[in-house]
Amino acid sequence: MGAIGVLFRRNAIIVFMCVELMLNSVNLLLVVFSKLHSDTNAQVFVLFIMAIAAAEVAVGLAILMMIYRNTGTSDIERLNKLKW
Amino acid sequence: MGTASDPDLDLGDVLSDAIFNKFPLLCNRATKPMITQILFYFLTTLAILSAFTTVFLKNPVYNVLSLIVNFFCIAGHYLLLNAQFLAAVHIIVYSGAIMVLFLYVIMMLNLNYETEVHKSVFVKVAAVVSGGLLLLTLVGIFKEAEISATLLSDFTLGASDLGTVENIGKVLFGEFLLPFEVSSILFLAAMVGAVMIGKREIK
Numbered sequence: 001m002g003a004i005g006v007l008f009r010r011n012a013i014i015v016f017m018c019v020e021l022m023l024n025s026v027n028l029l030l031v032v033f034s035k036l037h038s039d040t041n042a043q044v045f046v047l048f049i050m051a052i053a054a055a056e057v058a059v060g061l062a063i064l065m066m067i068y069r070n071t072g073t074s075d076i077e078r079l080n081k082l083k084w
Numbered sequence: 085m086g087t088a089s090d091p092d093l094d095l096g097d098v099l100s101d102a103i104f105n106k107f108p109l110l111c112n113r114a115t116k117p118m119i120t121q122i123l124f125y126f127l128t129t130l131a132i133l134s135a136f137t138t139v140f141l142k143n144p145v146y147n148v149l150s151l152i153v154n155f156f157c158i159a160g161h162y163l164l165l166n167a168q169f170l171a172a173v174h175i176i177v178y179s180g181a182i183m184v185l186f187l188y189v190i191m192m193l194n195l196n197y198e199t200e201v202h203k204s205v206f207v208k209v210a211a212v213v214s215g216g217l218l219l220l221t222l223v224g225i226f227k228e229a230e231i232s233a234t235l236l237s238d239f240t241l242g243a244s245d246l247g248t249v250e251n252i253g254k255v256l257f258g259e260f261l262l263p264f265e266v267s268s269i270l271f272l273a274a275m276v277g278a279v280m281i282g283k284r285e286i287k
Contacts, residue, residue: 048267059274
């Protein structure tokens with residue numbers, strides 16, 4: 001669902017949220033496998049994934065804010081050049 | 085909930101116990117495992133629905149709110165799988181911190197209604213086709229995966245105290261100590277980076 005969302009939407013923020021969806025699906029899968037194989041390592045890995053996702057959201061949103069401030073748009077179709 | 089002191093009690097059982105005690109007229113003893121199943125299916129459909137609305141709604145605030153619903157559903161799934169610590173951390177970190185960040189940014193950028201020109205039909209169809217192929221691949225994988233006979237016969241589903249704070253803490257500070265410390269450096273870098281990027285220049 002997150003993959004469809006990343007390809008569908010044009011607004012950069014919503015694309016970001018769909019990436020978060022994908023990360024969540026991976027988390028759920030890891031927790032299920034942790035329960036299946038009686039392994040606590042997978043749950044610790046999920047913890048690290050959550051931490052990294054939080055850091056990535058912070059930095060990504062900061063970048064997005066600066067892009068919006070400089071170009072006035074948050075549309076990924078129009079931001080398709082490396083230098084504007 | 086006393087699960088740390090009573091390692092045989094699974095949180096899925098605890099949840100279904102709570103529901104069973106609240107509606108004693110609706111269910112009898114025999115339907116207790118069914119309550120877990122009903123809860124699971126309810127959470128699943130709600131999660132999938134909220135994922136749909138996250139992607140396909142126009143107003144960005146609705147997207148964020150449905151993503152929050154999605155996070156709560158997945159935290160409910162974690163609780164059913166007896167991953168208590170992860171459920172709590174999930175709610176705190178994701179729907180407590182990340183979604184608040186998203187809301188701040190959306191309000192700052194003042195996105196009211198999506199005034200975007202839609203992507204061309206070709207791209208849309210390609211997106212749905214690729215997403216559908218991904219789904220097909222995953223379903224095919226999980227159907228063909230041979231769960232070995234030994235796993236199915238004694239399907240004990242792991243120890244019941246697998247997700248408690250105590251056990252995760254033991255593994256986290258025992259085997260995963262180095263990634264834990266390195267992640268603190270990662271947070272430092274992310275914080276410094278975010279502040280540096282977002283700094284408004286004083287002219």
